[in-house]
């Protein structure tokens with residue numbers, strides 16, 4: 001596909017976020033564009049993929065994001081339903097108020113849906129966090145990444161090595177810009193707010209005397225046996241250390257559906273937390289057990305060991321350079337790797353190149369030089 005060029009001096013840019021992991025990636029770019037009102041007219045679009053206050057509203061507040069200029073109200077549904085609803089609503093908005101460029105982030109259904117709608121209207125698409133690949137097409141996010149990157153005119157990568165993933169898929173090198181990890185920028189910029197959080201006191205926790213866990217991948221929580229096996233591991237680990245478990249709505253639903261009664265009192269089950277509170281827990285945990293993508297990166301930034309309950313990762317640099325270990329999904333390995341950390345054998349890492357607080361500057365500079 002021929003690259004669509006940006007020509008105007010003043011760019012109307014639609015910045016799209018839909019789900020929880022998008023907000024910390026869009027915020028730095030939006031804030032940076034606002035510094036140049038003669039060059040950029042940023043419009044914040046919220047697709048409504050995540051709609052609960054705890055999955056969306058508190059993140060807008062913590063990240064200093066304004067109320068969205070446009071909301072699409074997509075809501076939940078099957079993948080096709082959710083993707084289609086975002087596409088239909090976004091296409092309408094694009095036709096009524098055509099932007100010069102759209103910016104999408106990450107790999108959720110909203111990311112791909114908006115990229116498709118814009119590309120078909122020949123509106124240039126920029127993808128922040130391009131090029132990540134797990135090689136596992138059973139993950140919906142992998143499909144979203146591949147499709148979005150194929151359609152994007154500007155591909156902003158967070159890790160230098162992943163440029164090669166894109167080249168292999170036939171993407172012209174001149175579209176790819178290695179700018180670094182924008183999520184790192186969000187995290188680094190809210191340092192003082194993390195210190196102000198009172199979440200450790202709220203749960204009566206002491207630094208490095210608890211583990212933190214999150215789980216939400218359909219492959220881990222939708223099947224009863226697989227989910228119960230992971231919960232068995234958590235129950236075993238809480239015999240040695242307190243485990244804090246802020247549970248995603250999908251996971252809470254499954255806990256109810258599978259009839260999991262009150263968990264042991266050293267396994268603290270809570271609702272999803274705000275951005276600052278969650279980061280405070282992450283920073284001060286002895287280790288983290290997760291199936292999230294972003295948390296693999298955040299733990300590397302905090303130099304906190306991370307055990308990832310998956311068979312693969314689209315973020316291998318968190319293993320080679322960071323603090324991450326893939327433990328698979330079976331309770332035996334989860335428990336034995338946790339015990340190693342409890343015995344003092346923990347992985348330390350270094351912070352990858354350009355995981356800093358200048359990422360949005362690099363992105364905006366690319367648009368400024370068009």
Ligand code: UD1
Nearest residue numbers: 019020021049050051052055076077108109140141249250
């Ligand atoms: C989505 C992303 C995933 C990301 C995750 C972070 C896709 C394919 N997946 O997964 O990459 O890691 O967000 O949270 O886009 N729900 C609520 N309230 C909400 C949002 C969701 O109750 O505010 C419930 C809904 O019943 C829904 C379920 O959670 O069916 C799952 O939400 P959905 O957006 O479909 O996918 P996630 O599992 O959140």
